[in-house]
Structures are given as structure tokens and as C-alpha cells.
Amino acid sequence: MRTPARWRLGAVTAAGLSVLVTGSLPGGAAQARAQEADAALSYACRLPSGTSQEVGVRVRGTFPAAGTAGRPVQPGRVTATVTIPKATVPEVGAPGAAVVGTGELGVSVRQNGRAAAAMWPGLTTPATPIADGADLVLAASGDVPPVTPAGTGDLTFTAGKLALELSPRDAHGGVPKAAKPPIIIGCEPSGEHVLATVPVPEGTAPATPAPPKTAPPKAGKRTAAEAPGGTPAECGKFTGPNEDWYSGCVYLSGFSNVTKLKGAAILNDPEFGRPALTNLVYSLTDTGASVRQRFVSPLRSRSTFLTFGFMPTAATMEMTQRPLKPGEDYGTFEAVSDMQTGIQSVNAHMRMSIRISDVSVNGTPLDVGENCRTATDADIVLKGQMTSVLEGGTLDGSFRIPRFTGCGAGEDLGPLFNGTVSGPGNLLRVSLGATCIPDADISCPPAVPTPARTAPPPAG
Secondary structure, eight states, rough: OOOSSSSHHHHHHHHHOBBBOOOOOOGGOSOOEEEEEEEEEEEEOOOOOOOOOEEEEEEEEEEEEETTTTTTOOOOOEEEEEEOGGGGGGGGOOTTTTTEEEEEEEEEEETTTEEEEEEEEEEEEOOOEEOOOOOOEEEEEEEOOOOOOOSSSSEEEEEEEEEEEEEEEETTSOOTTTOOEEEEEEEEEEEEEEEEEOOOTTEEEETSSOOOOOOOOOOOSSOEEETSSOOOTTOOOOOOSSSTTTEEEEEEEEEEGGGTTTEEEEEEEEETTTOOOOEEEEEEEEEEEEEEEEESOOEEEEEEEEETEEEEEEEEEEEEESSSSSTSOOOOEEEEEOTTTOOEEEEEEEEEEEEEEEEEEEEEEEESSSSEESSSSSSEEEEEEEEOOOOOOEEEEEEEEOOSSSSSSSSSSHHHHHHTOEEEEEEEEEEOOOBBBTTTTHHHHHHHOOOOOOOOOOOO
8 A cells, every 4th residue: 555654755746836824805805714624534544464444534624715826825733633443552552551643644736627746744643642442542733834726716625645653652651661663554545535625716816926936056057957948848748557646847967977988978968958858757655755757858968088098089979768678667766765854765767778979089070870879778777865856866876888789880880889988887977856747836847957066965
């Protein structure tokens, strides 16, 4: 079962959806009275033993009576009260002891037929005693992020997956000397649970336009830059296997070392040409997040190396993504969250075919033909740590450049490239930008990140 635990992935979505502390009526009328949400819900929860148990969850909170397009709608403090039946309480703890917990509730926010996933993390419970032969009632409360509607129309909040992390306490609320590790209880909703509907009526758009988005801070010659022409039309045109997956797009940049030439090629260089966009879909998992990605076009760059240590050789490198296996995904990112810090460990896997063209040696063109490429795909595995895979960060790895074939327009130049380029131990460092989610206008347009030139500092 896939359940949200205590990770920060959803916080990116919630912040980007961003919506208002109090509703306002059209025409500057007096402040509207807030609406109270009180929903009795049913969840199927997987317990530490692996068994599933029907559990009652009561969600209460305050929502604005109305919202304004383009302005944040801010729900009030939310409490999710979870009642664990007495028959399954022994899986949580022994009578006479206590537990303290942290909860996270997934939420779907819909408007005009479009939905975006948000997370309400940081719902905390006080130390709650475990009574013998009685239900265990855990009340998890906390403030939740706002949401900003892009236009008018009813804004509907629907409860989704719920996760509880429960830690043992003694009868006085202290940490036992031989405390066991926290346990995770993941819960799936039984049916659709609407919490509240906030109307965003016509005529409530802000009188003044929102301030324009600015590009991220610049650093050196190569800077983070907004995508040419705003959010690309092809952004988000990639679908997941079911409705639990959400689509977006991102730019990446970086450096690929060629060990034999003692130099590096720039990946997705915006100064060379329009950068290649990456479409992706993402979904929450038991341990963090799962992402599937595919480049919209090949990654191209042009670099100059000193062949044999003294002869300047310039070439255009083109990297075309290939499926991991026939008929399977093209690229995968698996993010696993540390349950204490929230930092995600990210593992990425992709396969790339590398083509070389427009070669010149000491200023003289070298005709390598139109199909000078690696005989097999380069298998690339990257790893890194970051706050959230959707917020972006740096990934590193080392890969083998396969042997080349099809090089030369009259003579076989394959041995030249195999001797000077092919081989293992080539460092690849990739910088991911923030994911643009066009349906919710989060981090859009996507920005081309500045390539990381040094090893990233340890996350956290």
C-alpha cells in the first residue's frame, strides 16, 4: 500500500497551490463568516503486523466562506482524530504506556475539473495513554498550508491518504530507556471524503495583477534562466499509469567528465541552444516519492578538449534517452525520505545513446558522418540528497562511455574515439531545477538551473 509518511514532497505542491486566511464577499462587503468542517471518515489502515483494519477518522477544521482568484485561501487549524479499535491497540503499545505521534494527511484540491495534490504535514498528537481493553483515540492537530486558486469556480478539498508515525512513551509521557523505534500506520480512504468547498465567485479577482515572477538569483556567467517564452506548451504532456500520478516538467543541467581527455562537457547548455525539457510524472509512495521522466528532445552541447594533451578538438555531443528496457519506463527517480529529518535520498536511473558530430581538430573539420554514436547505450545511475525531488538538487554518478560505431565518412574513425573517449569512470553531475506543475501553476515557468561545479554539501 502506498501512503504518505513524513516527507516534504507534498509541501512543494501545497506551497505552489497557495489560497486566503479569510474569505471576502464581492464588492468589498463585510468579511464572510468562516465555515466549520466536521467530517466523519472511514479509512483502511495497514498495521505493523501487515493486517488491514477499518479505522474511523474525524477531520475538523475551519475554511473561509469564500475565496478570491489569485489570492491564498488559508484553512484554519486542522485536527484529525483517529480511533484505533481496542482489538488492535496491542500492536501500537502495551497498556499503561503511552504514545506520541505525527500525522500527515493527503488532500486533493479540485477546481473546474482539475485537481492538484497537496499535503498537510506536521499534525501532532500529545502523549496519549494506552488503556487496557479500550479504543485508542489519537487527536493529531496542526496548521496547514494555504492554496491559491488560479481562477474562479468552487474549490473543493477532499481528504486522501493518511499516515501516522507513533513513538512510545512511558506512563508519564517520557521516553523509555529501551524505547522501540517508531511505527508507521498508513491508511487509505474508503471512498471519496469531501472536507469542504470554498466558492471563488466571479468578480473576485484581485484589482491589481500579481507581481511578475523573477528568475532565480544569478551566479557567475552561467545563470539560472526562465524557459524561453514562458512555460513550454509540451510541459506536462506525459501521463502516469493511473490518476495517483501527477504531471509536470523540469530542466536539468550539469557536467559530464570525459576521463581520458581530462575535461568536461556541459549538459543542456542554454548558451549553445534551446535547452531540452524533461517531462515527468510523480506519485507518493510508502517511503517518499516515485518519479518517471522522459526528455522531450535530446540533450546537446559543444565542448573543446585537448586530444593527446595538446591538440584542441571541438565536437557537438548529443545524448538521446533510451528506454531502460524494451517497452519499459525511460527514466526513474526514487526518493526515500529520512523519517527524522525529512531529507530525501534520491536514486535516478536512465540510459542514453551518445552521438558525436561537427568535429574539428585544431580548427580543421573532421568528417565523422551522421551516425557516429555509441554501439550500446550508456547505463547511468545517479544518487544525491535533497529536501525534495520536486524542489530540485544535485545528483552524482560515474558511468562508462561505450565504444563508438559508424564514425567516419571514408575511413573508420571508430578506433580514434574508442581510444580517446570510450571507457569507465566518467563523472556525471546533474543539477535538477524545481518542477513546474502547470495544472496548479507551481514553479512555472521552469528554470534552467546553474550547473553545480563542486561537490554538493551534505544535505541537512
